[in-house]
Amino acid sequence: MRYYPIMAKNPERRDLFPGALEIMILQSLRLRPMHGYALVKHIKQVSDNLLQVEEGSLYPALQRMLREGLLESETGLSAKGRPTRIYSLTDAGVRHLEREVVSFEKMFSGITRVLAVARA
């Protein structure tokens, strides 16, 4: 099955634009706090297997957002009952997400218009 990796290491696959991974992590965590593997699965499922998060990008990205105060983490239990880290959104994270969504939407509509003109 063909899927689009997010922030792929492999140059042959097509990358999503920068910030895409962050926005998807933030949006997913806004629904509910999750641990790392759950995030990967969640994004894969929700996108109908179209998007696949590369682990190599996920964990550094999570740490980056922790440092920037967009996320916080606490010790919790995984679905299988083993200890792990659960990530959740902070208020700053929510605000950041909303700003990003607006700017993404602007970008999408821009791209859509360009494509529409090209087709006409």
Added chain:
Amino acid sequence: MQIFSKLFSRRRRYDDISASIQEHIQERTEELMEEGSSRKQAEQAARREFGNVALMQERSREVWQWAALESTLADLKLTLRRLSKSPGFAVTVLLTIALGIGANTTVFSVINSVLLKPLPYPESGQLAALSLKAPGAGGLADITNGLNLSPSMYLTFSERNKTFQSLGVWTSGTANVTGVGRPEEVHTALVSGGVLETLGTLPIAGRWFSQADQDPRGAKTVMLSYGYWQRRFGGDRSAIGRNIQLDAQTGEIVGVMPRGFKVVDREFDMLVPLAFDTKNQKLAPFGYEGIGRLKPGVTLSQADADVARLIPVWMDSWSNGPGTNPHFYDRWRITPAFRPLKQRVLGNVSGVLWTVMATVGLVMLIACTNVANLLLVRAESRQQELAIRAALGAGRGRIARELLTESVSLGLMGGVIAVGVAYAGLRLLTSIGPADLPRLSEVSLDIPALGFVLLLSILSGLLFGSIPVLKYARAKASTAIGSANRTASAGRVRQRSRNVLVVAQVAMALVLLVSALLMIRTFAALRNVEPGFADAAHVQTMRIWIPDLLIADPQTVTRVQNSIVDKLAAIPGVTSVGFAGAVPMDNNDPNWDELGVEGKAYEGGDPPLRLFNYVSPGYFNTAGTRFVAGRDFTWDDIYGLRQMVIVSENFARENWGSPQAAVGKRVRQFSSMPWQQVIGVVEDVRQHGVDQDAPPTIYWTAMLNDPYTQEPSIDAPRAVTFVIHSTRAGNEGFLGEVQQAVWSVNANLPSSSPQTMQEIYGRSLARTSFTLVMLAIAGSMALVLGIIGIYGVISYAVSQRTREIGIRLALGAQKRELKWMFVRSALLLTTAGVVIGLGTAAALMQLMKSLLFGISPLDPFTYIAVPLILAIAAALASYLPARRAAAIDPVEALRGE
């Protein structure tokens, strides 16, 4: 406290990251197992999907770090730990680097201070040396600085030019300060108006000379140097306005120049106004050096053109007296050839300095190859470790960075020691450096020099570090781990890069040794030159000047000089005494003028200019200048004003074919003058230095009819150098007796610049011997480093091939053959290096041509001797490890490791 809590929280972060990743993989594993894989398969698949766990953890942790810095620090810690475990290696490498960088920094400091820094005057880029070209003026226009200016030229140029803000002329001299304690001779710089304005350096006390100070009929004034002010007045500001007696004239001190101020290259005690009489000047004499400050935006060629226009104006404005042709100087073809003042100050020293810089640079390269060789060996012993790390996922960059961290930190540590080396080197250099090296006093270990150390440390670290990196950072894991098999000898590939380094080293050492040997041969050639004097160590010289104001009558001057000769001759241990207008190689030409030979027609009507000197009886004998034919002057010849001259051998040969034929022939200066008979011919004297051809010279009597006045009158040189032959020459007590003898004739006569002929001679060789010493040091360093390099490579090869040697011996190889095998491989490398080096040297030595004397840059002896030396050195360096190889016990070797 904060840093601890931060570190603590960081530790927790790191744990969190690994917990998260662990859980991730486990969950994935379980999922796969649910899909039906076995645990083992599932675990493998999960890990494969996840990728490089360690790398991922590192990436995630890096978010919390100053990534680059911290991992570098970690590498550094590792490096230091490893170095402390092999102190021998560390010390060798650090010393090699420190010496290399130190030597380079020393020379760089000199180059920076002498060649690169602007002259210490404000806006010094605008300053120009006003030298003139005059191809028709013979020896009057010297090779380096051209024709000097005359006062009338200065007056015309400064009044009428359109391109200079200011210009002036100056000359150096000496003056007697009397009236306060012992008479003292001071060094003066005589300056016209415009000189101080041109240089632009303000006095630290008092004022510059004014227009009024340059009036010959006005009150006399002087300015002091900082040093003289401190020495004589203790830096007291009340010195301004005080009067001193200078050459029996009263002069008022009007100002003090700051510390380190020089008039061009003249270090002086006192500045004195030239005070030209602007009404009564002739076209000649051409005795003053001109300097000027260009108007902003004006180029030297514009200034040349501007002044070229003024030269006919100058000839029309002045004359040499009634009946003379002012356009006589058309024949000299005078044209301006102005140069930046810096070029004038530096002279031709830059060739020497750049040669020395290139030399120590090469030594540095050789040192780097040696260190690179050592590092290669080290990296080789770590090859397995590196290969395993690569297999575990260390990127190529990561390993390269670690190896480079090691080499660069070695470079930097070496650099720290190098600062000490450079400091010592500079102290040494300023003490052995040639005295005529301009601006030597300005040399110091300053910020640019320290920057140079830093740069060189890093660059050399990268340089010698990059060779192991290129070789090992990309090592294929399988081959590296595989070839660590102890039964194999070192592969060809592993040995190759070290061999290349040795070849490079031999080639560079050859270039250095060739340059050193060429300098040694040059020095020997210079030493073999007959300078025109003999037994220089036992000839004491000293200069005495008798000013007009002290003794007006020229005949009395000669009688006083004669009395001094007699008194000096009476000193115990003195064998002979004489004096002359100038002694050889002392940068002092008494006069140049035309001289016609009887019966000879000259092209253009006028005979060429010749060097004139004025000598006393006994001068040649004392200086050790041989008579080739004829006889010396006597005091009767002198007092009788007899029309006779002595000529140099080359002048005699040029005009009459042989010295013997010259005796009795006649010459004269101007057609209005009586003929002079040649009574003697002396050997040629290298007046301007060992490496300059001896100029044809005419020696006149120390008292003579003045050729430059209308009415007949007598002239005698007032500034002469006495020469005293004695085995006690140069001795402190002897000099005291000499001074007493002079004072016993006239208590107001100080003597100046006492030096032996040997010192003068040594100074004229100073630049060559300096270059020689530097190149010899560099050459021997190169030789030693090269030997160490060859020794290192061969003995490493022996240690690596112990097993193979054992097998060979067991199979019946002869020990002699084994030894020869290793020596041969060393000789092969040396031959390759020699061939490359010979080509390089032949090309590079062309650049050194100007420093050589009497030998070709392709001197065959040198090009045969140096490869031989290197071959012998290589054979010796390889023989020791080869002997060790032959001494190997096959049983031990095969059982060992």
